[in-house]
Amino acid sequence: MNLWGTGPFENEVGAAFAGEVVQDGAFALAEAFDVALDPDTEFLAAEEGHRTLAAAEVLAAVLTGETAGITDAALRAWIAEADPDALQPLRETAREAVGRVLAPDSELPDLWAESEDGEAWRADVQRLLDALE
Template sequence: MNTWGTAAFDNDAAKLFVQEVLEDGAFALQEACEVVLDPDTDFVAEEEGARAVAAAEILAAHLSGDTETVFDSALQDWIEKLDAGELEPMRELAAEALARVVGPDSDLPEYWTESEDGEEWFGNMARLREVLG
């Protein structure tokens, strides 16, 4: 990934993922989570981890009703058009995916541990985990 920032959409993989969500809807969210949870995947690469974090952020925005962290206006519109609780069945899946992304078998925690902005990124991950339960 070339663009980096501590927010869920502050990287190239997440920005591309937004377009997938706008095209494929909830299926894209589910797929991003399932990829990092695949039992045949020994290690979560940066791109897959970033996509799962973005999926978790979208789900959290929908469940909480707070789209402040979603900077793409088309994605905000998509989230706001969903029926209340429509994505609720994905809550557990997204929480498990996020746990895997911030765990020891993932590229992202290592990157952020070595970064001066790591505390902020880990804080964002803790916020998402709290929203997802």
């Protein structure tokens, strides 16, 4: 998996997820959160963690209007047209899913712990959680 930064869209999975949202809308967000929270998943793989963080970033952008972390033009257009009231019910699910990404049974914290950017990644995930508060 190719990483080029700590943000949710600064990896191959997150970048590809932008296209999923443009194509499938809110369904893509809900699906990413559902996969992360699936009780039958004993260990959350990095790919699913990246998708969860990207979905949470999109939701936060819709709810707060803050799109600085969104670099894909088509995704920015989708966010601009999205109805925050319709997506509001996903807020708590998103927070739970991001919490799962940070949990001991998730691959991403281990991967970032081995990186010199690990603290920056954790700070960015905390920023995301705060935005979803």
